[in-house]
Amino acid sequence: MSKITIPFYHPFIIMTGKRLSGVTAVALAGILMVVLMAAGCLGSQPSGSPASPSQQITVTGSTTVLPIAEKARETFEDRYPSTSVLVSGGGSSVGVRAVGEGTADIGMSSRDLKPEETGMYPGLVLHHIADDAILLIVHPENSIESLTLDQVRGIYNGTYTNWNQVGGPDLEIVVIGRDSASGTREFFGEYVMKKEDFIRSQEEFNSNGGIQQKVSRTPGAIGYVGLGYTEGVKQLNIEVDGNTIEPTLENINSKKYPITRPLYMLTNGEPEGAVKEFLEFIMSEEGQQIVASVDYIPLQG
């Protein structure tokens, strides 16, 4: 009976025989609390970041159009400090949906709207903001200089499997393309492939950069990318009616280079307020210079 009066031990001492681990536990709980408190101060801005702007525009969608929006954002935010622009990628379809659903103010798309989309969001307005050229790229050591569009199609549908069949070295062709949800691939599929199926062993990447990296490291590879992705790879000339067209800015601007497509920003209804300001900024001369600076084709006139 007398043992009952012994004071109730702290469980840690019973468990471990050491007081220390209790201290450790408390310390660790403290660390955890600090992390949680970091979440707690969500509302307040940590020092060092600019003051929170009063209005926000969200821009989301095509990764192809993203560099334009991103570059334009940097200048636009300097110009209009009261507005912050949030740019995110995700893809053309994400852009269309986000604007249609109202989760974003501006959508970006590298393709026209699909019938399902116009059916679901009848209020969408397309703003043509720039053009993009699609380049065919190969490894820098590949001796091939130019291809006709038919040859390109032949490579992508599996007719040609070795570079020597199209006037290149004796090297197996590694076909690299975009994923099947990509706007770039859709355009390429319609314009170059004339809706023929791609060869099934085509390796697929979900970004221009992925293709560029892959092609720059694979001697037999061919890929298609936007204008900005030419580092470490060799651009192919396209033969049109016996003329070799280099993918120079001049040729692309004059539309001599055959593979170009429009890029769009979308709004739900006619744009207003800050959204309108942002779109007007992109369409302005300064905005179009930004378009050119990130390797896209500015609108003519």
Add this chain to the structure above:
Amino acid sequence: MKKEEAAAVQSGYPGWSGHFRREPEVPFARRGRHLTDLIVGKLLFIVALLAILIVFFIIGFLLRDGYQIVLEIGLWNFLAGMDWNPAGPTPSFGILPLIVGTLLVTALAMAIAVPLSMATAIYIAEIAGPRTKEVIKPAVELLAGIPSVVYGFFGLILLTEWIRILFDRPSGSSWLAGSILLAIMAIPTITSVAEDALSSVPREFREGSLALGATRWQTIRRVVVPGALSGITAAVILGMGRAIGETMAVLMVTGNAAIIPEPITNVFSPVRTLTGTLGIEMGEVAFGSMHYHALFGVAVVLLVITLAVNGLARFIIHRIQMTPARSRASGAFMQPVHNLIPVSLPRQAKRRVIHPRTTQRFAFLLISLGVVIVLAALGVILLEIIVNGAGAISLEFLTAPPSNLGREGGIFPAIVGTLYLVAGALAVALPIGIATAIYLIEYTADSRLTRGIRAAVDLLNGTPSIVFGLFGFAFLVLFLNFGVSLIAGQITLGLMILPTIIRTTEESLRSIPKSLREGSYALGASKWQTIWRVVLPPALPGIITGAILSIGRAAGETAPIMFTAVVFSSRYLPSSLSEPVMALPYHLFILTTSVPGADNQKFGTALVLLMMVLSIYLVAILVRRRYNRATVM
């Protein structure tokens, strides 16, 4: 004297009066306690049901967007169709190549990972001296902390290149590359669980075997490993679950061509997995199109496959556990002993050409080789990233927002965004997880309901992170109309780490001796008082370890936040929960795949992410070591 004592007891420990039934008045405080007990019990019960609810929600929301594809093209054409060409002139949605790709990549990964992991586990548990063990064990566990996008980054830039040159192939993106990468990712999981199982085989078994004259290798092979079989099986299956569900690393290295390798053993063929398909196509697919529904169908198939693997695992472990513990132990012991006996028979001796010592030397050599390979893999990845990334780290890099598409400036918003995401995920998962675990351990016996809850938790545990991402997207972003936002990402990540927290909390609660609870009850404490004051405090280090491990996992994941929470870049920090954020893993993914000419920033981001996650893991390991040392084992 006795009366005084009794009075002291009564006043100090009111509950004790339960033994003095004859006393008429029930203390008022006690009634209140009963009410508290009742309410807390009910509350915990409701929270625990959440786990089941979440599973149904996930399945429900995937089916909601996925069933149309089956209606449209038929179940057979969907599952057994040979052609995945959703954007072709005549779209086809056959996912057989994707299923085969997933199975092939996983199978080869396991073929690579299991021997290496077993070698490492055996080395750590049986061969290494205590000092070596102290170094190697945490090192292997750190491998588990490397975010998968970092592995993918490493794989895309180096591994595919090595394969292309070494085997002289036109392209290195292949089944083999995917499998090697997945193997490296699965090794830590398999090793640490298997090592636990090996270490828990009683010492006497080894001693008995050695006393019979068996060599150490014979003891390991015929006594220790068979004795730990159930744990090893669990380890392999856990690793397999991780491999099947992995998205980001795989999609960066397998080439993503939707074909079945020809011949089927051609490891250099590009393949495409179910997860990879979701990872690369989900973002761009037109909402509501057949392709969109097909992708949700793919997610359902992926979930079913992980379910099947999980179910198989539960079945195997259940069967192993069904054999009563004692007979299993002695069976595991006796059988090996029987195996040993013939060794001493002369007839056998004649046939035996190789001396057991030689076999042992050979086996230990192989094991050491395995350990060296594992450590080398860790070393190469870490070194590559540290050497290339160290140059990018500067004060500006850590404190400035990115500019020029991430080619310049820093990653400050991404660091903060990741912290917000992780903290929010913890705020969601910790209370729910701990409450569920308390309910499971303290409030219920083994009933159909608890089995249901546990099954749901296991299921969540095995659910691929990209499926969480898809669910978050379909439910939080679209259905609840949260939009791509911090809160959607926090909840998605919270759900993802919930099973880890439940499991680790359960484990640490279970390790609290029953006698402590009985002592507390005997002193008259109520159930809730016992849990709050007696059971939880010593379980805290275990719970914290679980929480820290979850932080590491949440910080490194890309797939769940890709569609729910992140933006490509943002100059400002989010000012409310409804805004999207930048996050380190996604930033790295984008820099790696979409921004040319950002090599420096790429490696720098990888390094920061790696350091962040590794230091979190390191803390977890230290906590556990301190805890383990302190407990009387």
